[in-house]
Amino acid sequence: xxxxxxxxxxxxxxxxxxxxxxxxxxxxxxxxxxxxxxxxxxxxxxxxxxxxxxxxxxxxxxxxxxxxxxxxxxxxxxxxxxxxxxxxxxxxxxxxxxxxxxxxxxx
Amino acid sequence: xxxxxxxxxxxxxxxxxxxxxxxxxxxxxxxxxxxxxxxxxxxxxxxxxxxxxxxxxxxxxxxxxxxxxxxxxxxxxxxxxxxxxxxxxxxxxxxxxxxxxxxxxxx
Numbered sequence: 001x002x003x004x005x006x007x008x009x010x011x012x013x014x015x016x017x018x019x020x021x022x023x024x025x026x027x028x029x030x031x032x033x034x035x036x037x038x039x040x041x042x043x044x045x046x047x048x049x050x051x052x053x054x055x056x057x058x059x060x061x062x063x064x065x066x067x068x069x070x071x072x073x074x075x076x077x078x079x080x081x082x083x084x085x086x087x088x089x090x091x092x093x094x095x096x097x098x099x100x101x102x103x104x105x106x107x
Numbered sequence: 108x109x110x111x112x113x114x115x116x117x118x119x120x121x122x123x124x125x126x127x128x129x130x131x132x133x134x135x136x137x138x139x140x141x142x143x144x145x146x147x148x149x150x151x152x153x154x155x156x157x158x159x160x161x162x163x164x165x166x167x168x169x170x171x172x173x174x175x176x177x178x179x180x181x182x183x184x185x186x187x188x189x190x191x192x193x194x195x196x197x198x199x200x201x202x203x204x205x206x207x208x209x210x211x212x213x214x
Contacts, residue, residue, distance in 0.1 A: 005161065006181035022159050022185055026133045027210040029159060052129050052136060054112065054206070056163070074113035078129055099161070101208055103134040 005031055005056065009095060013037075028102040034060065036092035044084040048106040051079045058096025061089040081106075112138055112163065116202060120144075135209040141167065143199035151191040155213040158186045165203025168196040188213075 003021075010017065013035040022029040028049075039045070053062075054076040062069045062077065064085045069077055079085055081104060090096040110128075117124065120142040129136040135156075146152070160169075161183040169176045169184065171192045176184055186192055188211060197203040 002176055002182040004181040074111040075109040
């Protein structure tokens, strides 16, 4: 049975769901499922690895230090390491399913 | 404007379409669009890098040396380096859109 990104989705999602799909040296592929979740006010991610992120379903708004990016299905964004960002909004109307590819040396 | 995987799709696709979305040391993310394309009879890919592949839309059949994998939207597959495989079939009913993450040292 081939694993599928769109299955095993919870009916209720009190917290964002993070599932590692692939882990290898220098790369980690992760599914993230959100449902109205957003980063806490004033909280900014600052990650040691770069992250390429793709929205598969749903809708979200990402804030970077210098811009705000609205994302829907098929939209993708490359975020260099140590670029501060936060998830300002995800829709409550449906699940937002992300694919994140974390890559590069941790520095 | 955020780049989008599902836009800029050709109306006619005589050859498979390969578009590199991200290129970084040790990782390359690529969109592949197929429309009834398959690997030539008897042809097997044998790649120096590992490849994690996800079907976003459409339907396809991948042959590995020891098994055949039917894939639809959301299905993903990790193919180690130097694992022989071929695309046995993609649907002619619609475009098949793949996301491929090539990763690891070339060896």
